[in-house]
Amino acid sequence: MSSRTNVVGIDFGNSKTVIAVARNRAIDVIVNEVSNRSTPSLVSYGERCRFLGEGAKSQEASNFKNTVGSLKRLAGRTLDDPEIQQIESAFVSAPLAEVDGFVGAKVRYLNEENAFSNIQLIAAYFTKVKAIAEAELIGSVSDVVISIPAWFTDIQRRAILEAANLAGLNPLRLMNDNAAAALTYGITKTDLPEPEDPRKVAIVDLGHSNYSVSIIEFSRGQFHIKSTVCDRNLGSRNMDKALIDHFAAEFKQKYQMDVLSNSKATFRLAAAVERLKKVLSANASAHINVEMIMNDIDASSFIKRDQFEELIQPLLERLTKPLQEALDQAGIKKEELYSVEMVGGCTRVPSVKETVSNFFGKTLSFTLNQDEAVARGCALSCAILSPVFRVRDFNVHDITPYPVTFSWEPIPENPEEDTNLEVFSRNNPIPSTKILTFYRKAPFTLDAFYSHKELLPGNIRPNIARYLINDVKPNAQGDLSIVKIKARLDLHGILVVEQAYIVEEQEVEEPVETPPKEGEEEKDEPVKMRKVKKLVKTADLSVSVEEERLPEKVLQKYSEMEHQMIANDKLVSETVDRKNALEEYIYDTRSKLDEIYAPFTNEEESSKFKELLGASEDWLYEEGEDTTKAIYTAKLEDLMRIGGPIRQRYLDSEEEKRQKVQAERDATAKAAAEKTKKQEDVPSGKFEAGTGGRAPPPPPAEPVAEGNGEGENQNEQMEIDEQKQ
Template sequence: MASRTNVVGIDLGNSKTTIAVARNRAIDVIVNEVSNRSTPSLVSFGERSRFLGEAAKSQEASNFRNTVGSLKRLAGRKFNDPEVQEIESKFITAPLVEVDGLVGAKVNYLGEEAAFSSTQIIAAYLTKIKTTTEAELKGPVSDVVISVPAWFTNVQRQAVLDAAHIAGLNPLRLMNDNAAAALTYGITKNDLPEPENPRKVAIVDIGHSNYSVSIVAFSQGQFHIKSTVCDRHFGSRNMDKALIDHFAAEFKGKYKIDVLSNPKATFRLATAVERLKKVLSANASAPLNVEMIMNDIDASSFIKREDFEKLIEPLLNRVHLPLEQALKEAGVTKEEIDSIEVVGGCTRVPSLKEKISEFFGKPLSFTLNQDEAIARGCALSCAILSPVFRVRDFHVHDITTYPITFSWEAVPENPDEETSLEVFSLNNPIPSTKILTFYRKAPFTVTATYSHPEQLPGNITAELGKFEIGDVKPTESGDLSIVKVKVRLNLHGILQVEQAYVVEEQEVEEPVEPAPTAEGEEKKDEPVKTRKVKKLVKVADLPIKAVTETLPAEVFNKYLEAEGNMIETDKLVAETLDRKNALEEYIYDTRAKLDDIYAPFASEDEKTKLKGMLMDAEDWLYDEGEDTTKAVYIAKLEDLMRIGGPIRQRYLDDEEAKRQKIQAEREAAMAKLKAQADAKKKKEDAARAKAPTGKFEEGTGGRAPPPPPPQEETIEDQEMTNADETQ
């Protein structure tokens, strides 16, 4: 690959996010400010600023009421959605409210109660991801590919796009998780078969909150996803919940405390349970210890792996359902599957791996990095889409999870016309374009809906939008006009009604292909012949008025302005803290050096005055200076440096003088050695020139010639020797 810009892949996870970038002819996963290869998907609001990612995680325990997680589960959802109320609210510690028609969180921010929509919160987190990436790459970041679950609907995908744009990102594609993992798998394989006999691979992704299965056909330079099936409520957080309920019941009897009635105690137990589950993945048993869980009680317990597996048995009993459905929709049997590639952090649970392996009757494959495969696939996709990258030619053929139907009202002039059509069927490729034909005399409206509303998450509306086609008129003869409507599922998997236009049947001239000449016959130059044919020709574009569940422009602009203001607030707070730390560091550093390395360079008056100023500054810093402005910290530091600066400069000047003296001595010594070497060489050259020439063998450079080669004894010589001996 050769790059002139940064292209980035973002695996937007429910518990953590991984960032990958195409650079140095490879895909690298970048680390955050604490050198972790993934960043917690958390946004926290504080008294002075926001805390994003690692910062939110570090103070989550003390600020859990103002911390929001499970970000992508809230994308595009409404507050009254039953899944939000009954499921998601159990995994989010901040109170949920309605904001601008969307679900949001009520928090305390800058000392006041505030409410932010899910789109704003996701945008805040993506701002952090952008900042982290730019810090690592030391350059601006814009073009990205972001992963989303395959079960995301139109409105959920649009919400992620809106959040990304608010954060200053340019998403080239929203990519389904499994498609990203498939791209990581396929693009590195040099042994893929011909398209006639593709390699069939099951890609199983089980993460924090979602379980998805894709059946993928790989062949040279491409892959086709044949089916994707998801269980939206199956993941590591559900296993954590089973453990939390188990230990809460145990502590109720053991310690007489109701952990679930206390949000802080529940949070502490959840944190301990997450660690315990990871220990159980590699050990037969694990202890649980929670200090000061509630009522000053230190709770402890113990669990075996088999007991844990009994707790999650309801989940394990559902493992086969998405696998069976995916095979059915793809039209293949489990015996035809060549490989089972497993990704996602939850697939480290031994019993889960056993269940999947038992279903297929084959061992699982772990050639993909379980935590990073999706981010790497997104980065590869971004590089493929970016015009400034050169990537191995590899075609991605993804599919839509939900079929889409278009409907319209019949007109009296065409009573036999159908009034609905499933335009994009189940597993329809994306991107994909279809053209619908209508016969009309007046403006009309088409409505797009999901064909099976019962399959949608929660109460997400089945209607994708209404599209009014305007300026439709009868033909000059008063007949019905022929109207073409172009509809498209774009790269993001979002429905668009791109174009509407009127066509008329007209006679046009087209060239006639000349008859082929016989073999050996000379081709004659003849005038090009034409013929008149009737064709449908576009004669007018029509306006389209769309009514969809997208974020209104005024609300988007409000969010954009608010995010900009919060970024500035965060920046000011960070800079203020930096100046405060610089002042504190200067106080302690200068005081320590004043009686040490700075001592010879300061008079007693200077030392006394500076020590007094340092003492006063320290007292002020931990009293009224605990919380002040950036300008005040800068002024205090400058006051100290007016006295301490000259002392430090004298020390540095002395160090520089010493360095220069050492450098001069070193150079003098080197010059002396060089002079001695030159003199020695000159003396040797002179002695060589005076030596008599007869003492040197010609052609040997003054050395003795080599001894002559030994004479070979011939057969005749040997016979003569034998004869002499006989005599």
């Protein structure tokens, strides 16, 4: 498959990531190297290389201090953010640090202390996502759509874009989770109503760390999100934490050990709790067993589902407030909802389903795949945006959760001028473009910021960007020029000032349209023109931007580091492959020398080769334990030069046997064919002299008694013989 046709949707989750692709007229979720349909969102740093995804998961227990999770939650955040200090630090095992003004992680990599920013951590993980997709599609991958939480701010969205670019991806769109799920729901429905009477659906998404509720109106060929309300810090990890605290207290009393004081013991308990929670979703009770949790003690316990529900009751109570707020913002009542669609892995918890169902007073719908709906929606969006795919027309109308205001300095000519304007209100559609008009004689500055700081996560600054509008001059009359500013919330939900230009009022001629009177034919008459005053663009203005983002120089440094680490990871992987190939050849060849290769070598040759294999094995586990790819390759080639002729003699013998067997089969088949041909050439009747080779006429039938079955059979046989003749 050519790279230009590869479109990929990435559901970038906090605990795992799902990858979907558009192919074969459908959307497929692809599997990773161990055939799992989701990949852990983890990055681990080791003494020789990085481990990403499944590799990082296998390293997590033994290398947890150098393993970083919750990657999405770190995007665009600073170390002093209270949500980072009070919430995220409890879920990230590696120590957090400040890197280039943003939060990152301090790890030991290549036997040295290193600190990587959140953008570098996410970029490292995206390289793994890209590799998984390319291995499945057998081609390069570039164009993608990546899902993000609806509550992400401008700076967080930019961090995801920058990380994707570092990984060699081209995000066509950053898509809100709820919008992606809505696209998966709506595009397959053939019975959607007309826009005048849309179908109202609630999509409730409860995942690993985030809870969101969207009220959406679906109609033929489109959907409009009317409201989205989020609880940024509610998900399955909070339920896990409640269980961890419960069992830690129980084990402290039962085994006299403080599990929470030991990071490794806490990690082991967390892994066991995650398995326990899944069992409780389908059973009324479950056992927990943690081997060697701490101080060489095997801990075990038992819990019932009603005990679990009591532990998470404070979390369940937080579910209803966003539900009501979403309805209020959308201006609809519960009774107007067509259905309530549930997505997200945590919606499998029975008490969660019961709480949401009781609030709406209706049965919940699970028509969407809870784990894969968002990834499928991202892949669909990518296919829609791609010029090489034909997809059913379906328009996505998403919204922004945060209102955006522009402010500026007044001018002496108009000291009473308003100095700020809310350009994009809350729940404003995205993408969306607004034109602002100013009257100025000189360059001026615009500040863009979020209108309500209290709505933002943590202590993310409300400032978005500062725009300096350059090259503004008085008009020809020396008066104020009319300056137009085109501001846009793009497909990613990011604010950009696309254009600034000067317009002047000018008289222009335009044709006067005079439709023919009823009953009259159109006449070929000269077109009448009239003069009208219109605003005409006369000059483009340059715009300088100051944003809360990393400088290009820093991003370039990150790019160079990422390429170096990718090359190092590849070299280490290939070195391990060569080492494994050498080890496999030693064991495989030695066993064959005593078995299938024995007839094709003499005792002296076999003995010397075994000695060489043994010496290579000893070298491999001593000084050859950690060496270079070239040395492993050379060692393997040296052995194959000696073992190759022996193996070839064996293969030649096998080929000779195969040819002999085939020749016997061919001879048998040929003899059988000739025998069959001879039988077909012999006529079925008896020949007599003088008949010219023709069968004589049959003798007259003997009279038979009525009802004699034997006579009937004889007549029937004669008819068949005549037909053959």
